[in-house]
Amino acid sequence: MIGKLLMRDLQMLLPGGRRGGTMLPLLFFVAVAVLYPFAVGPDAPLLAQTGGGVIWIAALLAAILPLDRLIAPDLELGVFDQLALRGVSEEMVVAIRVLAHWLSFAPLLLIATLPAAALLGLEGDTVRLVLLGLLAGTPGLAAIGVMIAALTAGLRGGAALSGLMLIPLAVPILIFGAGSLARADTSGIAYAGAFSLLLIAIAPFAGGAAIRAAREG
């Protein structure tokens, strides 16, 4: 059952999947890296110094884009009600969805980081820190994303609201993940990973409770 659910969620969320997941967040992510040199000028040392932070901001903003597709469609279709009747708890459903959401955007995001880093002219060490940091931080972003998607599912204007709610919760990941770039060591990445784990631990329960609350009205 768990495997089937994961496969179903992946088919729904993966770009080019059966039910219309899109490449849009990834294109947006690369577009920010393309636009940034236009905005500050193609000064190589400046780009190399600030580019890592730009990639982090782009990843954070790209994480807001898919939020309205994560929970709301299934809530409308009554998928969660059906699963509840089959005896699958909402917590389990949300935990699987966090995993599926992470699998559907993080590996592609890490791959897209390479061309983005090349466009910004980042050094090899910086690229390594950015990749490690994103690897530690994206699970937390996925957990926040699914949690917020569950809270705002079914509300009109949910997209802007989701962004407003996601940003403060994601700030610690950004501070520690991107902070490691300034100090050029991996200590901040460990903190970003720790915060990610905390959010992954909270998300199934908060998200599950939100889905139940939405059902009971």
Added chain:
Amino acid sequence: MHGFANPKRFLALAKWLTPLLLVSGLALATIALVWGLFFVPPDRLMGETVRILFIHVPAAWLGMGGWTAIAISSLVLLVWKHPLASLAARAAAVPGAVFTALCLITGSIWGRPTWGTWWEWDGRLTSMLVLLFLYFGYIALAQAVSREGGSSRIPAIFGLVGAINIPIINRSVVWWNSIHQPPSITVGKSAIDPAFLIPLGVAVLGFSLLFGGVVLARMRALLAEIQTEARLRRKASGSE
């Protein structure tokens, strides 16, 4: 606790408690501010700018206290389904956000002459700014939910999740080497001279009473709104 779940009993209590808290809070806060502005000696290091702290400290306390109130009310709502808890959480959000903003503004004004900078990206200031954004998110979510008739447990879940930030703010000056000073007042010990400490205590008490009064007044307004809507609905269904 469930004795006050009856809105009627709550309203009877809130009716005389609201003006009492508002008036006594306003009086104490005014006394403390006048005291702090005109009668406290200038600080040895900070000089005259120390007077800003008589607003800054209560504002910081109530900014964090506001979210603590939201978190506790949210827990009470989720666990015991207490009907007034969601109103209490919604009522505490706006005054909490106002005090958080006031804390950041007064801190910034105080920081310019004292630290030589309006803003410093350190742990305490950043986590307080995050708190302000959490308030904005909570207020927007609670409004959207009540406008569209969603479950009041939705904002409560966000209120509980956002409570992670409160211990981070509280410990931030200990965990990070901050420009903000470490806690001056700990249990049973104070690094502040009584000449400053007593008016500061009065200010904190006064603003806290004021906060309680505002929350009660807003809860009464929210209850009145619900009652009017229910009455209108009854009338509409009765005339059909």
